[in-house]
């Protein structure tokens with residue numbers, strides 16, 4: 001099995017770290033004791049060797065986002081099973097978005113837990129736990145600017161850069177390309 005590590009792609013003037021293709025889940029856990037909270041924190045600490053982990057809040061309510069490098073969700077399901085066996089209140093969502101983040105924030109207020117500062121997309125301002133880097137190079141090939149983007153904004157930058165790179169006469173007018181090429 002070959003593992004494709006995400007690499008930084010250089011397209012036109014922009015260097016874009018491709019959007020990760022793995023699966024993502026958000027876990028909300030209400031703990032009943034400090035021992036239980038420590039147990040949950042240890043579980044997610046250990047996970048850091050197998051996936052990307054971002055803690056959203058701490059206190060009575062613990063919430064984490066986990067991003068795996070593969071698209072199958074076996075590891076994410078395993079985490080849910082362990083949490084449900086350990087804690088009384090567990091909610092899992094298979095994606096991270098503004099709605100789940102608002103729920104985490106509200107539950108933090110209700111339970112007196114602490115919401116940790118979230119990373120935000122430099123383009124649209126949405127919270128993004130695992131941003132992609134979109135960097136622009138100047139004429140000397142040096143990095144002129146760099147932005148941390150959410151998946152949606154990084155994908156748009158990638159699309160724009162690919163379109164800009166393609167010489168006009170070589171643009172294939174069919175399928176998806178037809179739609180892109182006719183925009184403006």
Ligand SMILES: [Zn+2]
Nearest residue numbers: 121124150153
């Ligand atoms: Zn964005």
